[in-house]
Amino acid sequence: MIEVHNLTKHYGPITAIRDVSFTVAKVAGYDVFAESLEVRRRIGYLPENVPLYTDLRVGPYLEFVAEIKGVPRSDRKRRVVEAMERCRILDVQNRLIGKLSKGYRQRVGLAQAIVSDPAVLILDEPTIGLDPKQITEIRDLIKSLAGDHTVILSTHILPEVSMVCSSVVIINQGVIVAQGPIDSLVEQFFPTARVEVEIAGPSPDAVREALGVIPGVVSVTDVPGSDGIGRYIVESSRGRDVRGEVFQLAAQRRWDLRELRRIGMTLEEVFLHVVAGEQSHTGESA
C-alpha cells in the first residue's frame, strides 16, 4: 500500500529521515509528488495537535471534510453518521468543537480522518493527553480500523505499538535501524529466552554452577544490583523452556525457590537495545 525509496527530508539543518526505504514515496501506487491530489484522496491524517475549527459544530465540520474529500453527495450523510458512530461522538454532533473536552476532540479528529473511508490512515500520537479509559477506547477503535485500512501509527508509547501494530519500523536519527513484525524483531535482537530466578540460601557460586549445567542454558548472570538477594537471569536458547528443570533442581537440593519467571522481551527492550546501540556509536564519533 505504501512504498518509500531513498526518501530524505530536512527540517532546516536537521535531517529528519535519510534514505528511508520501506519495501520514491508512493501511496496506493500514486507518487506523492507527481500525483499529490490522488494520494491525498486516499489518506486520512490525524496530526498530533489535532487542529480543528473550534468555531464549527461537529456535524457540519465532518460534512465539510467529507465533501472536500470527495465523498459523493448521496453517501455523505451516511458516511458522516458512520464515522460519528465509530468514534462515539454522535451525542456531541451539535456542539461547537471548541467547547469539547480533549478526549472528544481527539475522537472528532479521528472521525475526520476516517470519514472518507481512506485506504491509508496516518495517526500521529493519537492517544496523547487522554485519560486511561479514553486511551483504551481509542486503541480499540484503531484496532477495529486495521481490518479495512492500512494504519500508520507514529507514537512514543511502545506498549501501545505492541498492542496495536503488526509491523514496526524504528527510525533513529533519520535512519531505519530495525523493521519487521514485532515477534521477529524480538527474535532478531534477543536470540535467547530468559528466565529470572530468585533462590535464597546457598552461595551464589554454587547456584550459578548448578544452573549452568542444565541442558540448553547459555549463561547465568546476577540480576544487576541484587547482590546477596540471590536473583539470577538464566539465558537459554530460544524455544527451550528451562523453568521445569530449574524447579526440579531447586526441589532436589532443597533450595528455597522464591520466584521463577519468564522474561518476555518487549518492543521497549528492542527499542532501547537498537537505539542505545546507535547512540553509543554516534557518541563515540562525536
Place this chain on the structure above:
Amino acid sequence: MKVWPIFKKEMRLYFTSPVAWVIMAVFIFIAGYFFHSIFNYYARVSMQSAMNPMGGGLNVTDGVLRPLFSNFSVILLLMMPLLTMRLFAEERRSGTIELLLTYPVRDGAVLLGKFLAAFALYALMIALTLVFPAIIWYFAPLEGGPILTGYVGLLLMGATFIAVGVFASSLTENQIVAALVSFLILLMFWVVGWSADFADPALGRVLQHLSLTEHNESFAKGVFETKDIIFYMDFTLVALFLALRSLEARRWKG
C-alpha cells in the same frame, strides 16, 4: 474545483463566531451616522437655497449619494482588514492549515473559496446600506443610475480590499499583523494619488492611476469607466496571485 465546500465552511465560521455579526453591526452603525449627518446637512442647505432666489442646482445624487459613497470607502479602508485577517492567519496559528492541505483540494480552490466567502459577507454588508437610498427616495426623487454604478464601484473596490487582505493574511499566523499589513498596503495605495500633484507630470499620472480612490470617483458620478473596472480587477488578480504564491511557498517549507 472544490471551491464550494471551502466557501460554505468560511461562511459558517463567519456566522457561528460573532465576527460577521459584529462587523456588520459596526459598519451599519458608522455608515448610518455618516448618512444621518450628510442627509441633515443637505436638508439644511437645500432649505436655504430654496429661500434664496439665486439658489438652485442642488440635487440629491451630488449632495448626498456621492459624499456618502466616498465616506463608505473610508470606513471600508478601516474595516476590511478586520474581515479578512482571520482567513489564513488563524488557520496557520491553530494548525488547521496543515490538515486542510492534506485534503485533496488545490491551493487555488482554498484561496478562491476564502476570497468568495469574504466577498459574499462584504456584499451582504453593502446590501444593508441600500436602506439609505431607500430613505432618500422616500423624501425626494432619485436617479437609479448613479446608485447602480455606485454600488458596482463599491463591490469592485471591496474585491481589491479583500484580495489584499487575503494576501496579508497568508503571510503570517498573527491576525493583528495580518490586519495591519493589509491596512498598510491599502493606505499606501489610497494616498499615493495625493502626491501626484507635486511629482513630475509623467510620474504623477502613474501615481494617480495607482490610487485606489481615484478609480472610484467615476462610479460615484454614475459612470462606468472601463479603465476603472479593469484597474480594480487587475489589482484583485495580482493580490490573489501573490497570495497563491505565498501559500505554495509555505507548503514546501514544511
